[in-house]
Amino acid sequence: MRIVIFGLTISSSWANGHATLWRGLCKHLVLSGHSVAFFERDVPYYANARDFFEIPGGRLVLYSAWEEVRSLARSAVLEADAAIVTSYCPDALAATELLLDQHRALPVFYDLDTPVTLATLQAGESVPYIGPRGLDGFALVLSFTGGQRLFDAFRRKLGAHDIQPLYGHVDADVHCPAAPEPHYRCDLSYLGTYSEDRQAALESLLVTPARSRQDLRFLIGGAQYPPDFPWSPNIYFVRHLPPSEHPPFYASSRLTLNVTRRAMAEMGWCPSGRLFEASACGAPLLSDSWPGIDEFFAPGEEIILTASSQDTLDALQLGESELATIAKRARQRTLEQHSSQTRAAELVALLERAANRGVRQPEAQGA
Template identity: 70%
Template sequence: MKIVIFGLAISSSWGNGHATLWRGLCKNLTRMGHDIVFYERDVPYYAGARDMSEIPAGRLVLYPSWQAIHLQARDDVRSADAAIVTSYCPDGLVATQLVLEQAVGLRVFYDLDTPVTLARLRAGETVPYIGPRGLRDFDLVLSFTGGPRVFEEFQRGLGARRIEALYGHVDPEVHRPAPSQPHYRADLSYLGTYSQDRQRALETLFVDPARQRQDLRFLIGGAQYPADFPWSRNIYFVRHLPPSEHAAFFASSRLTLNVTRQAMVEMGWCPSGRLFEAAACGAPILSDMWEGIGDFFQPGEEIILAHDEQDTLGAIEIDDSALQSIAKRARERTLDQHSSARRAIELVRLLEGTARPRERQLTNQEEA
């Protein structure tokens, strides 16, 4: 198949989780023989931290403005078997219009920010990457988050007809066990872009325990942390880590923390890419709790769950042998069920199982 994607960013992993996910998917899709074209608006804040310049065996189109590539995009959409528009695509509305008007193949919307989308919808706010007709004109809607509420709200609030979950994943060729590095050494680490709606949980599960255990080393890696973040003398900071450094970061952690954004916690069934990345690198994981987490990792066997500061302090006291056994089981499950190769296969099956516009029209005529 030829698959054309209009997305947020694949060329820079700075401050966004979309890039790593698309890199893993596109690599495996091209290996399966599919033709991938990714359209990304070239913006300064990603250009200044670009850590990928091309899609191996695919095509990356970095463009300065929609007007500059409108005709090229039209031709790609017309010749595509599937055209995908994603959440937070800077030109999502005009890309949607192009896909709906010109696509001969499947018209797909992939929401990689489902909890944010639905939270805006419930609040009566505009969703900047979804037009006034919602999602009713797409042949397939993919959601980064699963669970019964997602399907109901996408149908009721946005008119989506066919909705399927396509969860996060990890590329084990990028995220894999690696030698520990002294500068990343930590008794407890946390890797993630700063987010205000994660701050309370991060303070409870990370900052407060760090203050209690001044004898231990705590490490945060990420971007956009404010000057007034409540640091303590034993919390160290590494500004933005590219994916190539994630393995060393996790490998140097005795235990690593996963904190989920509040909207995702409320939605449930919301595994972040970081969760799978840490598991693939062989790091023991401590995570906040949310409904559905047991569908991805077995609590107590493959992951440790924490509700408060005392849970974190207790997890830190678990002996190394037990932590490594938990990490080993989580890595095995991740490679089997949550790899980028597995998700690429799932995506192809979903596309192949969705009626093309012409087929759907003929079916509707026959039923009438």
């Protein structure tokens, strides 16, 4: 298949969860024989932290303004089998208009921020990457999260028809076991961009336990943390880490914590890409709980759930052998079910099914 993507970014992993996911998907789409072109507006805050410069075997188109790339984008769409617009794409509305005005490529919308989209709609606010016609014109709508409640809301509020989950994943060639690094060594780590709606949970599940256990070392990695973040002497900080540094970061963690954004946790079926990355690197997982988490990892066997500071402290008391067994099971589950290679195959199957459904069947001929 020839696939064109209009997305937020693939070139910079700074302060977003889109780039790493697209890198893994595009890589395995190309390895499977498909053609990929990714259109990304070249904005300063990603250009200044760019850590990916080309799609091997594919095409990365960086542009300054939509007008300068409109003609090229139109040609790419007319030559494509499927064209995908994503959430938070700066030119999502223009790209959507381009897709829906042609009848060649299968028009697809991929929301990698679905609960945030719905929370914005429920607040009566407009969604900058979805136009006034909603999602009615798309042949296929993909969602980074799942659950019937979410899909029903998309149908009711945005007019979406065929909605399918395409969950997070990990490129196991990039995220894999590595040697620990002394400067990352810790008893509990957390890797993630600062988010106000994760802050209360992060304080409960990491900051408060850190204050209780001054004998242990805690580590946070990420970007955009405010000056008034409630640090304590045993909580260390590493500013934004490129994907190449994730394996040693996780390998140096006795446990690593996942905290889900509030809107996503309330919807459920929302596995963060960080869960798959950490497990692929062999780190024992500690996570907040949400509906559907047991469809991705078995609680108590492949992942440890925490709902309070005490739960975190109890997890930190587990022995090395038990943590190693949990980590091994989670890594095996991830490699079998949550790899970028698996998701790329799922994406192609979804696109082919939607395309076949849209093909008009020939009328039966008379005898």
